[in-house]
Amino acid sequence: MTTKIERTRENLRATAVRLFAQFGYEATSVALIASTAGVSEMTFFRHFPSKESVLIDDPFDPEIGEAIARQPDMLPPFVRAVRGIRAVWSRLPDGAEEDLRTRLRIVASTPALHSALGKNSTATEAVIAEALSSGLISDRTSRVVAGAVLGALNAALLDWSMAEDESLSSAILGALDILEANHG
Amino acid sequence: MTTKIERTRENLRATAVRLFAQFGYEATSVALIASTAGVSEMTFFRHFPSKESVLIDDPFDPEIGEAIARQPDMLPPFVRAVRGIRAVWSRLPDGAEEDLRTRLRIVASTPALHSALGKNSTATEAVIAEALSSGLISDRTSRVVAGAVLGALNAALLDWSMAEDESLSSAILGALDILEANHG
DNA sequence: GGATTTATGTTAGTGACTAACATTTCGTCA
DNA sequence: TGACGAAATGTTAGTCACTAACATAAATCC
The missing domain is CATH 1.10.357.10 (Tetracycline Repressor, domain 2)
Structure with a gap:
């Protein structure tokens, strides 16, 4: 079963990518991503070390x-x-x-x-x-x-x-x- | 003759590099660079588009x-x-x-x-x-x-x-x- | 020496990110 | 089921890079 932390993270990630594609990366603030995803700004940074890292992560x-x-x-x-x-x-x-x-x-x-x-x-x-x-x-x-x-x-x-x-x-x-x- | 703008820029650059070497890049705020150089923070950004650009510029x-x-x-x-x-x-x-x-x-x-x-x-x-x-x-x-x-x-x-x-x-x-x- | 640029200052603000502490939510076990 | 401890989230307050608008000082030109 997917843990809560995984679900929140994926929710934030999907929300962020959707907003980036719609409004552009720079025009999309972390505050907007968080509120759209229904969490606080702090929670975003608990799951991603930076705004960039939503897009750029290379686990290989x-x-x-x-x-x-x-x-x-x-x-x-x-x-x-x-x-x-x-x-x-x-x-x-x-x-x-x-x-x-x-x-x-x-x-x-x-x-x-x-x-x-x-x-x-x-x-x-x-x-x-x-x-x-x-x-x-x-x-x-x-x-x-x-x-x-x-x-x-x-x-x-x-x-x-x-x-x-x-x-x-x-x-x-x-x-x-x-x-x-x-x-x- | 060196114009004033060139002198101010060089003054900022030299001050910044010296402070970076002494205290580290991240520990050196732009505010500190500016005040040490005897100008305001805004003036720094009038001469350099970013803090990084003091160190990284490649005119080639x-x-x-x-x-x-x-x-x-x-x-x-x-x-x-x-x-x-x-x-x-x-x-x-x-x-x-x-x-x-x-x-x-x-x-x-x-x-x-x-x-x-x-x-x-x-x-x-x-x-x-x-x-x-x-x-x-x-x-x-x-x-x-x-x-x-x-x-x-x-x-x-x-x-x-x-x-x-x-x-x-x-x-x-x-x-x-x-x-x-x-x-x- | 006065007028006009040109360089600088001031103030106020945004946005990414951090730290400290409070609060809720959750799984677990009695 | 309900209390308990822990995990996840919220709140608040702050720092720092960077920007915009407007104000002032200083250099330059006539």
């Missing part, structure tokens, strides 16, 4: 790290990172795709949120860099490769969100292929 | 675009982007290097600012993507490559800021080489 960090760490050590770091991400992102839970597209469209159309995407990436970037690190390459190389791969992934996600009838996996795979080309 | 966008556009069309987009950025970033005005390092160190040590780095990149990313676009590659490819290159550049800059005795150009060139490797 641990999986990505493991998937990258699983790639053979002798492959170039670029290839390891790309294949790890590909392994995680090419199979999303059903229904998550439309939801992700809705959220990313709001992000893409709100300049103030572009940076938020990057903020989220910071943690992921660290995870990737860590997973890449080995005796064979420098920390600098790990971090630069992680930054490049994440930058490419984010660009592809935003671009995909604006496309009409493309599957997420084909967009991701296509973008990662661009990176991997001539590296493997 | 037009140059980067031109430098990339100058690269031969038949080169792979990765190589064009990397060489364009290399051309611009490998020659910085004297003294700018120490200043940049100071600012980036504050950014690197302040999680809240990591996203700001990405925000700044959004504009640069668009410039790079535009400069890359040609009849030979898709818009998607341009954007993905731009994202990758910018992600790598930002990672390298942050990493460099924490290093002790490394020149900026060698860090940049090294990072770009990682990207260009096997692409040219």
Whole structure:
């Protein structure tokens, strides 16, 4: 059974996304989201650390790290990172795709949120860099490769969100292929 | 002769950076910066659009675009982007290097600012993507490559800021080489 | 030196977010 | 079923970044 806390959170999330889509992200205050959802403003912040986090949350960090760490050590770091991400992102839970597209469209159309995407990436970037690190390459190389791969992934996600009838996996795979080309 | 507006701006900038280094970015309010600099809070925002912008400003966008556009069309987009950025970033005005390092160190040590780095990149990313676009590659490819290159550049800059005795150009060139490797 | 810009100040406000404390709602067990 | 302890929510008051409107001071031009 869904707990109350889960229900309240989902209620807030759905309400927020609906209002964002209708009035725009910046024009939608947290106070409005809360009152529309029938809770107080404080309750919103008990369930989400920030207004941004309703749209931007990426629970895949641990999986990505493991998937990258699983790639053979002798492959170039670029290839390891790309294949790890590909392994995680090419199979999303059903229904998550439309939801992700809705959220990313709001992000893409709100300049103030572009940076938020990057903020989220910071943690992921660290995870990737860590997973890449080995005796064979420098920390600098790990971090630069992680930054490049994440930058490419984010660009592809935003671009995909604006496309009409493309599957997420084909967009991701296509973008990662661009990176991997001539590296493997 | 330096105009008054330039003097006030530089005064605010120097004061802010000094306070950031001393007390930390988040612990330093704009009100404190302004009063320490001997002006009102409003004046601060007349000279800087945001608190972040004191540390993060990248006036190179037009140059980067031109430098990339100058690269031969038949080169792979990765190589064009990397060489364009290399051309611009490998020659910085004297003294700018120490200043940049100071600012980036504050950014690197302040999680809240990591996203700001990405925000700044959004504009640069668009410039790079535009400069890359040609009849030979898709818009998607341009954007993905731009994202990758910018992600790598930002990672390298942050990493460099924490290093002790490394020149900026060698860090940049090294990072770009990682990207260009096997692409040219 | 007076008039006109130009830079700055003041005041008041919005919106995201936090802290401290009060209150309700809920599951649990007698 | 009803009291009890805990979890979820509410209230209030505050901080800080940032904006708008209007007022004043200071630099520049004639």
